[in-house]
Amino acid sequence: MAFLCPNLPSDICQALTYAGQEEANGVMLNIHFLQNSDPEVNKFQELIDPVAWVGGQREAPAVELSEINKIPIDFFAHKNDP
Secondary structure (H helix, E strand, O other), X not given: OOOOHHHOOHHHHHHHHHHOOOOOOOHHHHHHHHHHOOOOOXXXXXXXXXXXXXXXXXXXXXXXXXXXXXXXXOOOXXXXXX
């Protein structure tokens, strides 16, 4: 986080720092989650380019739920060997 936080708004840095204490998951997943949990948005929308989002873009087309016919799943296997 020492590299990322100086380049991000403080609220995003705080959320990512907190998320980093949880189980590992994808960076883009976290970004999309943050975008959709923004109180200004209040909808499930397509991913906004992270640079545009940090620059202030908050609106994107809504995800059409009726068109989802499969869900991609990422797997990350973490092992902490002594």
